[in-house]
Amino acid sequence: MTQRAPILVFDLDGTLADTAHDLIATLNVLLAREGLPMAPPASARSIVGAGARALIERGFALSGAPLPPERVEPLVVEFLAHYEAHIADESRLFPGALAALDRFGDAGFTLAVCTNKPERMARLLLEKLGAADRFAAICGRGTFPMHKPDPRTLELTIQTAGGDPARAVMVGDSKTDIDTAKGAGAPVVAVDFGYTEIPVTELAPDRVISHFDELWAAAESILPPSAFTRT
Numbered sequence: 243m244t245q246r247a248p249i250l251v252f253d254l255d256g257t258l259a260d261t262a263h264d265l266i267a268t269l270n271v272l273l274a275r276e277g278l279p280m281a282p283p284a285s286a287r288s289i290v291g292a293g294a295r296a297l298i299e300r301g302f303a304l305s306g307a308p309l310p311p312e313r314v315e316p317l318v319v320e321f322l323a324h325y326e327a328h329i330a331d332e333s334r335l336f337p338g339a340l341a342a343l344d345r346f347g348d349a350g351f352t353l354a355v356c357t358n359k360p361e362r363m364a365r366l367l368l369e370k371l372g373a374a375d376r377f378a379a380i381c382g383r384g385t386f387p388m389h390k391p392d393p394r395t396l397e398l399t400i401q402t403a404g405g406d407p408a409r410a411v412m413v414g415d416s417k418t419d420i421d422t423a424k425g426a427g428a429p430v431v432a433v434d435f436g437y438t439e440i441p442v443t444e445l446a447p448d449r450v451i452s453h454f455d456e457l458w459a460a461a462e463s464i465l466p467p468s469a470f471t472r473t
């Protein structure tokens with residue numbers, strides 16, 4: 243049997259793609275409909291990392307109108323409808339991301355995405371950003387019965403992509419990603435340019451990078467040499 247390829251599994255929001263602007267713009271549309279002030283820009287990046295529901299709850303609370311629980315779900319539906327239509331208005335891959343994907347892809351790595359964004363949205367965004375075809379699997383909320391930080395989310399992503407779980411690295415921007423990887427026993431590289439309330443350096447990832455150009459060296463220092471020798 244041929245050996246399965248080493249695999250890199252990427253988080254999406256705040257890791258591969260800078261999506262904060264479109265997420266906050268959608269939140270602001272909902273706030274404006276209610277006559278509420280816009281989310282303060284300084285707070286914005288720290289409230290986008292935990293999904294639409296948390297973003298809406300925190301955004302309304304920050305605007306001085308905390309939501310009663312029964313109002314949240316209808317707003318999530320409205321949010322997703324608007325966001326889907328504007329998913330790549332301003333969102334972009336982070337600098338060097340595509341080049342890094344191609345470098346690892348050319349070296350024989352399998353690539354996958356494991357996000358808590360709904361799978362359909364993740365796929366749509368990556369298609370619009372011209373990166374969807376790089377991934378053997380794009381797994382999001384709804385792909386599996388559980389989501390991050392349940393470590394099975396990462397294990398199932400690796401399995402779906404056909405990668406080698408013994409030579410897998412997670413790349414993420416948040417506590418959720420780091421907890422997911424640790425739970426699955428996988429090493430994790432944190433990017434320090436994403437969306438997190440707690441600086442990633444305080445969350446003890448295996449490596450921290452500040453640019454995608456640093457990912458190759460980080461992976462080389464974590465994975466066995468066999469990962470870099472095509473078989």
Ligand SMILES: O=C(O)COP(=O)(O)O
Pocket residue numbers: 253254255256291292293294356357358359360
């Ligand atoms: O939308 C979310 O819940 C967060 O998305 P992420 O997992 O890609 O960071």
Ligand SMILES: [Mg+2]
Pocket residue numbers: 253254255256257291414415416436437
């Ligand atoms: Mg993220």
